[in-house]
Amino acid sequence: xxxxxxxxxxxxxxxxxxxxxxxxxxxxxxxxxxxxxxxxxxxxxxxxxxxxxxxxxxxxxxxxxxxxxxxxxxxxxxxxxxxxxxxxxxxxxxxxxxxxxxxxxxxxxxxxxxxxxxxxxxxxxxxxxxxxxxxxxxxxxxxxxxxxxxxxxxxxxxxxxxxxxxxxxxxxxxxxxxxxxxxxxxxxxxxxxxxxxxxxxxxxxxxxxxxxxxxxxxxxxxxxxxxxxxxxxxxx
Amino acid sequence: xxxxxxxxxxxxxxxxxxxxxxxxxxxxxxxxxxxxxxxxxxxxxxxxxxxxxxxxxxxxxxxxxxxxxxxxxxxxxxxxxxxxxxxxxxxxxxxxxxxxxxxxxxxxxxxxxxxxxxxxxxxxxxxxxxxxxxxxxxxxxxxxxxxxxxxxxxxxxxxxxxxxxxxxxxxxxxxxxxxxxxxxxxxxxxxxxxxxxxxxxxxxxxxxxxxxxxxxxxxxxxxxxxxxxxxxxxxx
Numbered sequence: 001x002x003x004x005x006x007x008x009x010x011x012x013x014x015x016x017x018x019x020x021x022x023x024x025x026x027x028x029x030x031x032x033x034x035x036x037x038x039x040x041x042x043x044x045x046x047x048x049x050x051x052x053x054x055x056x057x058x059x060x061x062x063x064x065x066x067x068x069x070x071x072x073x074x075x076x077x078x079x080x081x082x083x084x085x086x087x088x089x090x091x092x093x094x095x096x097x098x099x100x101x102x103x104x105x106x107x108x109x110x111x112x113x114x115x116x117x118x119x120x121x122x123x124x125x126x127x128x129x130x131x132x133x134x135x136x137x138x139x140x141x142x143x144x145x146x147x148x149x150x151x152x153x154x155x156x157x158x159x160x161x162x163x164x165x166x167x168x169x170x171x172x173x174x175x176x177x178x179x180x181x182x183x184x185x186x187x188x189x190x191x192x193x194x195x196x197x198x199x200x201x202x203x204x205x206x207x208x209x210x211x212x213x214x215x216x217x218x219x220x221x222x223x224x225x226x227x228x229x230x231x232x233x234x235x236x
Numbered sequence: 237x238x239x240x241x242x243x244x245x246x247x248x249x250x251x252x253x254x255x256x257x258x259x260x261x262x263x264x265x266x267x268x269x270x271x272x273x274x275x276x277x278x279x280x281x282x283x284x285x286x287x288x289x290x291x292x293x294x295x296x297x298x299x300x301x302x303x304x305x306x307x308x309x310x311x312x313x314x315x316x317x318x319x320x321x322x323x324x325x326x327x328x329x330x331x332x333x334x335x336x337x338x339x340x341x342x343x344x345x346x347x348x349x350x351x352x353x354x355x356x357x358x359x360x361x362x363x364x365x366x367x368x369x370x371x372x373x374x375x376x377x378x379x380x381x382x383x384x385x386x387x388x389x390x391x392x393x394x395x396x397x398x399x400x401x402x403x404x405x406x407x408x409x410x411x412x413x414x415x416x417x418x419x420x421x422x423x424x425x426x427x428x429x430x431x432x433x434x435x436x437x438x439x440x441x442x443x444x445x446x447x448x449x450x451x452x453x454x455x456x457x458x459x460x461x462x463x464x465x466x467x468x469x470x471x472x
Contacts (some may be wrong), residue, residue: 037297041280041296044274045274054270058300060273061273064293064297085287
């Protein structure tokens with residue numbers, strides 16, 4: 001783990017994990033893991049067939065994988081546990097809010113909510129951890145790797161969308177609603193956690209978080225969204 | 237895995253897994269895993285603090301562990317996949333019904349529902365797989381081992397119950413409601429799956445499932461319930 005000399009560990013910690021922005025980013029990863037677990041577990045509970053239920057349950061369980069390395073790292077660098085807890089809890093609330101604002105009316109809408117909404121949550125995290133290096137960066141990268149969820153959704157949704165024009169129209173509308181709520185959440189999260197935006201290089205140090213400053217990030221999130229809708233044969 | 241000779245595997249399968257009752261029992265274990273996952277994930281989503289949420293999320297994820305060995309075994313003995321799927325799905329519905337009938341009004345009632353209701357679901361499974369031997373028995377035993385959930389609930393509930401007489405009275409009443417629904421579910425499940433009751437030696441071959449025949453089993457489930465309530469300082 002450490003290179004042996006206690007001072008080395010201390011210096012590392014001071015350089016990387018001791019940085020409150022890095023710690024905040026890792027708390028976001030932990031919150032993302034908990035939210036992802038809850039989101040996919042809820043989908044699993046509503047799955048109409050056993051195969052989907054098993055797949056989604058297992059995907060949900062795998063979402064928890066980052067918790068151990070994040071907690072181990074935060075403990076190692078001696079982060080204040082109560083502060084970390086509060087941070088994770090507040091990120092979790094921000095992310096859960098998106099799920100609460102986009103309650104699906106059926107299985108198809110649920111798949112869209114997850115593909116588009118949860119997909120955006122992951123993209124947002126990818127944007128915000130981009131400025132990290134070393135072990136925290138590796139932990140984040142591992143946590144945000146593609147889980148195959150997109151392929152799962154596209155496999156199920158695309159054929160249904162291709163066959164039913166009315167369903168396609170309804171889901172295109174729903175996708176726009178979900179991404180709208182998602183971008184709103186993203187902008188709230190960045191505004192409330194300026195340290196992450198600075199760490200990620202989204203906001204230059206000393207600059208206010210504004211719609212203009214966030215515009216390139218929001219643009220990237222929107223493009224990813226359009227790419228996803230495209231895979232379903234839907235217009236973004 | 238097998239002892240080498242293909243006939244041996246086939247004989248084993250015929251003796252153990254080929255037995256429809258053993259297959260049914262393993263489907264119950266798989267359904268129990270899915271239900272346990274959903275149950276604890278729902279508890280995690282409603283946990284009032286981060287420590288409980290993390291603990292319950294992780295416990296939920298661990299509930300899925302039996303799925304792989306059960307599915308591997310059922311595939312190995314060449315069980316009809318569609319039949320297994322239908323079996324697991326129908327068991328799942330029976331188990332989920334208990335959760336639906338005991339919707340808690342707050343965190344304390346939720347802890348009781350899980351401790352008492354989910355505890356009874358596990359006890360019922362233990363009763364029903366008792367007649368198995370060999371690998372199916374080992375899979376079931378592993379699946380139904382103590383996960384530490386009871387200790388988690390007692391640690392949280394017992395002090396609150398000891399301090400507030402009104403809460404204790406309310407939760408004692410709620411515990412009775414939950415166990416009543418649980419015993420009802422147990423009796424429905426056994427009546428609908430006579431093969432399990434015969435396998436477990438609860439019902440002698442050729443005998444109808446009746447309240448009288450089930451009475452020793454229900455008695456054991458009730459004793460376990462009383463023991464759990466006792467750990468909380470509540471009267472069953």
